[in-house]
Amino acid sequence: MKENSSAILIQTFSKRAQDFLSTPCHALTKVAIESANKKWFWDFTLEKIEQNNFQSDKILTLYYFNKSGSVLDSLFLEALSRMAIGRDIGFLRQLSFRELENFLRDENHLPVFNISGVISPEQSFKVVKNSLLADLLIKEIEKKAGTSTQLKGWIQLTLVEKNQRVRAFIKILNNLFSQAKPLELALAEAGEIAIVMNDFPVGGEVLEVLIHESIGITEEISSLKVVAVQ
Numbered sequence: 001m002k003e004n005s006s007a008i009l010i011q012t013f014s015k016r017a018q019d020f021l022s023t024p025c026h027a028l029t030k031v032a033i034e035s036a037n038k039k040w041f042w043d044f045t046l047e048k049i050e051q052n053n054f055q056s057d058k059i060l061t062l063y064y065f066n067k068s069g070s071v072l073d074s075l076f077l078e079a080l081s082r083m084a085i086g087r088d089i090g091f092l093r094q095l096s097f098r099e100l101e102n103f104l105r106d107e108n109h110l111p112v113f114n115i116s117g118v119i120s121p122e123q124s125f126k127v128v129k130n131s132l133l134a135d136l137l138i139k140e141i142e143k144k145a146g147t148s149t150q151l152k153g154w155i156q157l158t159l160v161e162k163n164q165r166v167r168a169f170i171k172i173l174n175n176l177f178s179q180a181k182p183l184e185l186a187l188a189e190a191g192e193i194a195i196v197m198n199d200f201p202v203g204g205e206v207l208e209v210l211i212h213e214s215i216g217i218t219e220e221i222s223s224l225k226v227v228a229v230q
Helices: 002-011 015-022 071-084 089-094 097-104 121-145 159-176 204-214
Strands: 040-051 054-066 184-188 192-196 225-229
Touching: 002 015, 002 071, 015 071, 015 097, 040 121, 054 071, 054 089, 054 121, 071 089, 071 097, 071 121, 089 121, 097 121, 121 159, 121 204, 159 184, 159 204, 192 204, 204 225
Parallel strands: 192 225
Antiparallel strands: 040 054, 184 192
C-alpha cells in the first residue's frame, strides 16, 4: 500500500523531479558505517578556496546513502547533491526552497508539486538541507579541533556537566566563525538548551542538528530542543 501511494505521489511531481528519482546520480548503495537513528548519510570531499580575503570550502563531490521511505526526502537528497557541486557552504546556507523549486521546474509557469493535505515539501527540504549543512560544519569542526571521545552520554551527565559540554562545543563553533558575533549559552537542561544567537550565521535548526550530532545526544532523547533567546 505504501509503495502504491508513493508511486501516485511521484506522478504529481514535475517530469524533471520524476527523472531525478528514477535515475539518481549521487545515491550510494551502501556505507561503511551506519547508525540506526539516522535516515540518511552524506559522503563528500571539500576543497579550501579563497573568496574576498575569506577562506571557505567548495564541495567537490557529494553523495548520500538513503534509508528514508519518503519520496520527498529522496528527491531533495538528489536535488541538493546536484545543486551543491562546485559550491561553498555559504551557498547552501542561503539556498531557499523557492530556488530549489525553480531548479526542479519543467517550465517557469508549471508547479513542481501538486500536493494537498499534510505533506509539506518545504519542511522536508529544510530537514535534508540542515542535515547536510550540519555534516559539512562537523567536518570543519573536526579539522579545527580534532575529534574527542565522549565518555558519558547526555543522559548520564549532571546539570553542571551538561552546561560545560555545551559551552565547550559553542567555543569551538565560535572559533570557526571568528568574524561573527559569538553564540552564548544561556542554560543547558535535560530537555532543552537555550542559546543567545546574536545573529550568528548558523541558524537555530542547523545548530540543533549540530548539537545532537556532536555532544552525545542519542535517539532515546532525540526530543531535546535548542531554543534561541534574546
